[in-house]
Amino acid sequence: MKTTRVNAVTRWVWPLVLLVALGLVWEMAVRLTETPRWMLPPPSAVFTSFYEDWSLLMQHTRVTLVEVLIGFVLALAAGIATGVAIDSSRIIERAVYPLLIASQTIPMVVLAPLFLIWFGYGLLPKVLITALVAYFPLAVNTVDGLKSGDREILALLRSMGASRWQRFRLAKVPAALPSIFSGARIAVAFCVIGAVFGELVGAKEGLGYLMERAASQFETARVFAAIFILAFMGVGLFVSVTLLERILLPWRRYISDGSRGN
Amino acid sequence: MDAPRPGTLLLTARDITAHYEEDGQILQALDNINLTLEDGEFVALIGPSGCGKSTLLDIVSGLYPQSGGDIIIDGEVLTLSQRLGHAAYMRQRDLLMPWRTALDNACLALEAHGLPKKQARQIARERFPEFGLSGFEDAYPAQLSGGMRQRIAFLRTVLTERRLLLLDEPFGALDALNRVALQTWLLSLWERERQGVVLVTHDVDEAIFLADQVAVLSSRPGHVVHVEHIDLPRPRTRQMVTSEAFLGHRAVLLEGLGLLEVDVVPV
Numbered sequence A: 001m002k003t004t005r006v007n008a009v010t011r012w013v014w015p016l017v018l019l020v021a022l023g024l025v026w027e028m029a030v031r032l033t034e035t036p037r038w039m040l041p042p043p044s045a046v047f048t049s050f051y052e053d054w055s056l057l058m059q060h061t062r063v064t065l066v067e068v069l070i071g072f073v074l075a076l077a078a079g080i081a082t083g084v085a086i087d088s089s090r091i092i093e094r095a096v097y098p099l100l101i102a103s104q105t106i107p108m109v110v111l112a113p114l115f116l117i118w119f120g121y122g123l124l125p126k127v128l129i130t131a132l133v134a135y136f137p138l139a140v141n142t143v144d145g146l147k148s149g150d151r152e153i154l155a156l157l158r159s160m161g162a163s164r165w166q167r168f169r170l171a172k173v174p175a176a177l178p179s180i181f182s183g184a185r186i187a188v189a190f191c192v193i194g195a196v197f198g199e200l201v202g203a204k205e206g207l208g209y210l211m212e213r214a215a216s217q218f219e220t221a222r223v224f225a226a227i228f229i230l231a232f233m234g235v236g237l238f239v240s241v242t243l244l245e246r247i248l249l250p251w252r253r254y255i256s257d258g259s260r261g262n
Numbered sequence B: 001m002d003a004p005r006p007g008t009l010l011l012t013a014r015d016i017t018a019h020y021e022e023d024g025q026i027l028q029a030l031d032n033i034n035l036t037l038e039d040g041e042f043v044a045l046i047g048p049s050g051c052g053k054s055t056l057l058d059i060v061s062g063l064y065p066q067s068g069g070d071i072i073i074d075g076e077v078l079t080l081s082q083r084l085g086h087a088a089y090m091r092q093r094d095l096l097m098p099w100r101t102a103l104d105n106a107c108l109a110l111e112a113h114g115l116p117k118k119q120a121r122q123i124a125r126e127r128f129p130e131f132g133l134s135g136f137e138d139a140y141p142a143q144l145s146g147g148m149r150q151r152i153a154f155l156r157t158v159l160t161e162r163r164l165l166l167l168d169e170p171f172g173a174l175d176a177l178n179r180v181a182l183q184t185w186l187l188s189l190w191e192r193e194r195q196g197v198v199l200v201t202h203d204v205d206e207a208i209f210l211a212d213q214v215a216v217l218s219s220r221p222g223h224v225v226h227v228e229h230i231d232l233p234r235p236r237t238r239q240m241v242t243s244e245a246f247l248g249h250r251a252v253l254l255e256g257l258g259l260l261e262v263d264v265v266p267v
């Protein structure tokens, strides 16, 4: 118990120390070289912007966060559904899997302006872009997870007379969850990028929109404030998914990868 | 569980042959196996590694199709899928689900048979002390020793209360002490319930100590080369292991396995 507590502390201490050190270097460098603030504001100016623009920043943060969350939930539902469908039938697998992979070669840069044309400047196109970027890792990881199940455990269930649905529920789903969770961790980070990208292409609100407007007004400190919030949002969501996994899959902590899994 | 009906035929394997196909290569695993098991009877299968013992149990349980012959359970020839769910089958590996606690692993088969989870847990929980597992109900398999895992797999198998028990080296992964303890324990359980048991083992002593009949399989493709009727009285005790009769059976079985010839120095 004690060692894990110590580990948790040291895990956070070193990144923080590094972060503070980098901040100091940055601050010093800007001051010593007398770089103009509109070009590169020192961290102190970014903090001032946080203080002065707080309600503005929060207003746009809320918009982006909503896009991210809705997009993520959509991607989760669609990704898992696709994964289950692909795993359930050979024909669906042969038909859908190649298309799924091919779809990844279409760059978002091309889709985003089209979404703007089709769905306008509102919430919908951002949510769709967010969902699209998160969809792929979720779908693929669901397929991998469902296929990773121990065939012998499935055979055991069959010998017990378990139905196909029971085998799915009792063996395949629990075996797939760790993989789905690691897909979700990647996806949630993608979501933040997706939402901001959608906003940059055309929006009336959101952190991406705020950044673009601030940049055009040379309010560079505000741009950095928005970047920090986005980084914080990405890390926060990532950590949330990780914590959720710990709570929902308590058995995982006893598996020291492969050493004992029989 | 239904009451045992001694003297009725529980399981017949009639002219069973089996093969595997890999990359167009055909590998014959079983060759014309004939076996009968009465209700309440204990049969042991021994034979060299790879002779098809697990394959035979897979066929009986409905997991693998035979290429010829019939499996007759309770007097009826059953197709592959009809056999599923008939026997309680303990496979060679413990196959515990890492995401389930010891208790939930033990009640898996009950759940698969449609019992509500709460009730299944209750039934399993009551049996934990008798298996030396008390206090470990909420532990995950990765936290348990090999012996405990094996006992949970075993508990999971017997909780299904099937008349037919198929045990594939249930004690194979255990140390000698655990092994003897579990053998004795299996015997006392069987004395009480009197299921029909097919036990696969590598251990000649284990086979003689536990079984009424020991069938010796040849190396691949496996066929029955000898059936030894063990006439030691029941209930069996550890002391019998050194008895004259026991040693007699042992010599015959080792001979049947071709293991005695190893000692004979060729001229």
Ligand SMILES: Nc1ncnc2c1ncn2[C@@H]1O[C@H](COP(=O)(O)OP(=O)(O)OP(=O)(O)O)[C@@H](O)[C@H]1O
Pocket: B020, B021, B022, B027, B029, B047, B048, B049, B050, B051, B052, B053, B054, B055, B056, B092, B220
């Ligand atoms: N799924 C499979 N595909 C191809 N060949 C197989 C398969 N399963 C078993 N075999 C082969 O069939 C033969 C019989 O296998 P089986 O597992 O029944 O042997 P066994 O008597 O149980 O051996 P052991 O005592 O080592 O467990 C072996 O030669 C094995 O290599």
Ligand SMILES: [Mg+2]
Pocket: B053, B054, B055, B092, B168
């Ligand atoms: Mg085997």
